[in-house]
Amino acid sequence: MNGADNRNNTTGGLIVYSSKTGNTRKLAEGIHRGLTEALGAVRIATVEENPDPTGADWLLVGFWADQGNADQKALNYLKSLEGCRIGLFGTMGAYPDSEHARDIRKGVQDLVGEKNTVLGCFLCQGKIDPALTERFKSLPADNPHAMTPERMERHLEAAKHPDEKDLEAAVTACLSMVKTVSSVLSGVAS
Numbered sequence: 001m002n003g004a005d006n007r008n009n010t011t012g013g014l015i016v017y018s019s020k021t022g023n024t025r026k027l028a029e030g031i032h033r034g035l036t037e038a039l040g041a042v043r044i045a046t047v048e049e050n051p052d053p054t055g056a057d058w059l060l061v062g063f064w065a066d067q068g069n070a071d072q073k074a075l076n077y078l079k080s081l082e083g084c085r086i087g088l089f090g091t092m093g094a095y096p097d098s099e100h101a102r103d104i105r106k107g108v109q110d111l112v113g114e115k116n117t118v119l120g121c122f123l124c125q126g127k128i129d130p131a132l133t134e135r136f137k138s139l140p141a142d143n144p145h146a147m148t149p150e151r152m153e154r155h156l157e158a159a160k161h162p163d164e165k166d167l168e169a170a171v172t173a174c175l176s177m178v179k180t181v182s183s184v185l186s187g188v189a190s
């Protein structure tokens, strides 16, 4: 958490993220840098800090994919929000254009959308915990999660992410989510 940014909140935006092995933290910090450069100071916090969203014009909430859903800590935080404008970002082992990614995106957006306005959802790959890769490798071939050459290729590709391109794409995506709110707010003000 960057204490200085939290004291000097000029945009009313809040980035909150959950991360177990650091991928989503890296993405969140890249988004924070990009948005701070473009918009001025933006607050950033972890889900463990459970930041109060009161007064925030928008939130960007980051999660990691866990067993076909957003991770539990991110879900718990998201479930506590009501009447907020929320953009989502996340990292996952699967390819972001896969059916699995589509299902996760839909699940989390539907949940958030029950009580909030969803601004969008950016996903990219994140390196998979090597212990998990080893566990898959040890499964018998007839197990539905057994390692295959395609899965191994995906794990190896995931190991390169999030990379600089992911960070750039995330900043672009998050800026456009947030700018929809800015235009709503300036429309109200004028």
Ligand SMILES: Cc1cc2nc3c(=O)[nH]c(=O)nc-3n(C[C@H](O)[C@H](O)[C@H](O)COP(=O)(O)O)c2cc1C
Residues within 6 Å of the ligand: 018, 019, 020, 021, 022, 023, 024, 025, 063, 064, 065, 066, 067, 068, 069, 091, 092, 093, 094, 100, 125, 126, 127, 128, 129, 132
């Ligand atoms: C227990 C566990 C479950 C996971 N489940 C999924 C999953 O269902 N789908 C997926 O695409 N990736 C899954 N992954 C991969 C993580 O989502 C991915 O590595 C992510 O970038 C981790 O983010 P973090 O470093 O911020 O914790 C799983 C990883 C672990 C350790």
